[in-house]
Amino acid sequence: MLKVKKIAIDTEPENTVFLSKHCTSYRAEEFRALKKIEIHSQDQTVKNNILATLLIADDPSLVAPDELALGEQAFRRLALPEGSIVSIAQAQPPTSLDAVRRKITGEVMTADEIDAIIEDIANYRYSPMEIAAYLIASASFTTTEEVLATTKAMAKTGTQLSWESPIIVDKHCIGGVPGNRTSMIVTPIVAAHGLQMPKTSSRSITSPSGTADTMEVLANVSLSIDQMRNIVQKESACLVWGGRVNLSPADDVLITVERPLAIDTREQMVASILSKKLAAGSTHIVLDIPVGPTAKVRTQNDAVRLRKLMEYVSSEIGLVINTVFTDGSQPVGRGIGPVLEARDVMAVLRNMPDAPADLKARSLLLAGHVLDFDPALRGGAGRARAQELLDSGEALAAMERIIDAQGRTNETICPGNLTSEVVAPRNGQVTAMNCFRMARIARLAGAPMDKGAGLDLFKKVGDRVAKGEPLYRIHSCFSSDFQFAKAMAFEDAGISIDAIEVQESIST
Template identity: 60%
Template sequence: MLKLRRVPVDTRSENVAFVSEACTLTRVEGLRALAKIEVHGGRRRILATVNVVEADGGCALVEPDELGLSIEAFARLGLPEGTDVHIEFAGPPRSLEAVRRKIEGRVLGDDQYRAIIDDIAAHRYSRMELAAFLVAAAGFMTSEEVLGLTRAMVEAGNRLTWPYPIVVDKHCIGGIPGNRTTMITVPIVAAHGLPMPKTSSRAITSPSGTADTMEVLARVDLTLDEMRAVVEAERGCLVWGGHMNLSPADDILISVERPLGIDTQEQMVASILSKKAAAGSTHLLIDIPMGPSAKVRSHEEATRLRKMFEYVGDALGLVIDVMTTDGRAPIGRGIGPVLEARDVMAVLRGDADAPADLRAKALAVAGRVLEFDGGVRGGGGEARARELLESGAALARMEAIMAAQGPAPAAVEPGSLVKEVPAAADGTVAAIDCARINGIARLAGCPFDKGAGLDLFRKPGDAVRKGEPLYRIHACRPADFAFATAAAEEADGYVIA
C-alpha cells in the first residue's frame, strides 16, 4: 500500500509511475525500471510503466511510501492525492505475441488486430512496444489487414450517430504546407445546410494540423455533448477529435508516429477512415495532393492510395470521393498555426490580398463536398460554393461556429524572432520543396508554438532578384530560431531558374 502523489511530468499518452529506490517494494519485490504495474484504489485501476527515482540528493520526486503518477496517468486513475493505492506486477499484454508475428512478416487476422488495438486503447503498451508495432506494420500490410486494423480502431472507442441522412466530411492526406482548405470548406458547406461535424487531429509530421490552426481562433477541445450542440445549431464544427474517444488508439499511435516520422499509406488510411467512421460520417471527400516533394509523388502512388481508401471505405459503408490535386508547392502564404489562421480569415472576409491559390483550392474542395447533396447539379458545386463565399454567408457561419465553440485559449501573435531568407540569385522561382519548407517551419517551433512558422513572399513563377526575401521565419524561442535559420541557410527549399 502506497500513498498516491501527482508528479508534474508530461509523459504524453503513456502512463508512467514513479517509485523511490528506497521503497520497500523496490527492495523486496525486485521492482525495476520499465517494469509494468497495475495501480488500483477501490474500483479505479490503470496500468503503468515504472520509473525508479533516486532517494538521495534532497530533491526526490517521491518519498519511499509514495507512488507518483505522471500528469495523464494521475488524471486517468481519477483519485485524489494521498489516497492509499495498491500496486501489483503486470505481465506484458497478451497481444504482444501478435506483434512479434508481425515483426516476423506474418499476415495478421481481424481478431489479432482487435486484441492489439484493445490493449493499446487501454494503455497497456509502453512507447517501445508501440514503436515496435508501428515499425512492423510499416514494413508490410495487406489490404485485408488495413481493413481489419481500421475496424478494430473504430470499435475501440465511441461511435457517433446523427439524425441526418447525409453527414459529410473531407480530409487531406497532408504534406503540403499551408493547405488549410478545411477551415474554409466547413463554413461554406454548413452555410449551404449540409451537416459537417469536422473532427481533426493535431499535426503529425506537418507544421500545423487543422485543430492546431483552429485553436488560434476558437476552443477546439469540446466534449461530445458540446460538439453535438454546436452542430445542431450551426450545421458544422471544427474540433479536436482527441477529446472525444473517437478511435482512441489512433491518438496514442500518433503520439509515437510523430517523433518517429512514420506515416505510411496503410496506417494513414486506417487512421483517417477509423476517425471518420467513428464520427458518424456517411460521405467523405479525400484530397490527395501529388507533387515531387509531397507525400504522394506519382500517379501510380495516387492510384494505389485511392483504391485503398475505396476498398476500406466501401467495407465500412462510407461513400468515398477521391480527388488528386496539385501538390507541387505550398498553398497560401502562412505556414504555421497563427499565420495559416490569418490566411483563412482573409479568404473568408474576401480581402483583396487574400491568397488566391488557397481561395481557389478551397472552392474546388467545397464544391466537390456540396455535390454529395442530391439537390446540387453535377458540376454545380463550385459555383454554389463561390456564391456562399462571396455573399458573406460562409464568413457569418464561421463566426457563428467560433462563437459556439468558445474563445481560443489565448491570443496568439506571430513569433517576435524573425529573419528574412534572401534569394541566392536573380531569376524565376521554378520550384519549392514542400518537405524542406515543412521541416524548417517545424524547426522554428511549429506546431507547439502557435506563433512560429514561415511567411512566404514568393511562389513558383514569380520573378526574384538576388537578395530579395523569399520568406520570413517566425520563432518564439531562441533555440528554435537558431535551428530554423541554420537550416534555411543550408538549404532554403527554393529552386531559382
C-alpha cells in the first residue's frame, strides 16, 4: 500500500504520478516499461480510481519509498486527501482502441464504438499518441453520421445543464480572428432584453486571449454550476469559464493534441462546438464564421460547407442555428490580448466616441440575430432592438450587474510596461493584416498568461501610413517574452503596405 502525496508539477492534461525507485510495496523495475497504471483507493466506501502515466523517481525528497506522488492534475482527479492509502496495478489497454485501428484502415465506426472512444478519452485512458492516432484517422475520412455520433457522445460525457426557459440562446465564433470579443458585448445586450444566455467560454489554448481570459480582467469567471444558475436566474446571463462546469470534457482533452499537430478539421470543429452547446442546454445559437485569407476558414466555399454540416448536425440534435459569415481579413477592434480587448469591449458598452467601430458594428449585427430568436419581436427587428439597448446604456448596466454578480476583479490590470512600437517601413497604404502572425506575436509577448500583454493597434486595412509611423505597439510584462515578440515582429510585422504617394500632411 502507498500513501498519496501531492507535488506541485503541472502535467496538463495528463494524469502523471511518481513511484520511488526504492518503493517498499512494489518493485519499480516491473513498472518501468508501463505507460499507464490504475490507481485504486483502499477505502471501500470511496470509488475514486484513475488511470495515470507512471514515472520512476530516484530522488527520495520527491517521493519516499512508501509514497505515490501525484502531479496536480492526477491529485485533483483522484480527489483523495494527502496520506490516503492507495494501490496500483497495470492498466489494461482500452478495448475501444480496436475501433481506432479499424478507422486507420478506412472503416466507418458505429455510434457505440464512438461512444466508447469518447468515454475513454474523457477519462484519460488514452495516451497523447493514441489520441493523435484517432484524430489523424478521423481527419483522413469521417462520415456525416460519424460527426453526429461524435457530437452526441462528447455532449454526454460531462455535465449536462438544463434550464426552465424554453429558449436558451447562445452565440459562438469559430475563432481565428484576434480581438473578436463580440460575446462580451452581445451577452449584456441580450441580458438587457430579457432572453436567457448562460454564456460559457473557453480559455485560450493557442490564441492571445479567449473570452474567458478577457472577461477575467473584469470579473471572476471560475464559477460553480450552482453559482452560474443563480446569476442567470437573477441577471438573465453570465460570462464564465466552461472548464469549471465540465462541459464536453473529452473535447478539452482532444484540443490539447489537436493544436500542436495543427489538426483542425471541419468535422471535429462541428463536434467540438455543438457538443458544448448541447451540454450547456442551449436551444438557439448564432454561429459567427469569419472568412479571410489568414483566418480559420479561408474561402467562401469552405464557409458554406462548414455551415451546411453545422446545420445538419444541429437539426439532428434539436438545436436551432443561424449562421452568419463575417469579415475575417483582419483583427477586430484595436486590442489583441486580455486587458486591451477588455478596454475595447467596455468602450463600446459605454458608447465612448473612440470605441472601435468594427467591434461595435459586428457585435450589433450578431446581437440582432440572437434577439431575432425572441418570438415576441417582429421578424428582423433584432438589430434595431440591439442598437436601442446599447445606445440607452441598458446593455452597460446589464454588464455591470453581471460583473458584480460574478465577483468584480479588485485588481486594476494595466497594459504591460515593456513597450515597443512597430513602425511602417515605407509610405503607403495598409492592404492586408495577417491574423495568424499577429496573434502569434501577441502570444509571444506573454498573452494571455500576462493579462497586460498584447498588441495595441493603430492602423487597419485601408489606412494610409507614412514611413516611420507606428502600426501597433507591443506590450509585455516579462523581459524574455518582450524580446521574443520584438524579434518576430521585426522579422515580419504581419502587416502589408503597398507604396503610394502620401500627402506631406501625414508624413513624419
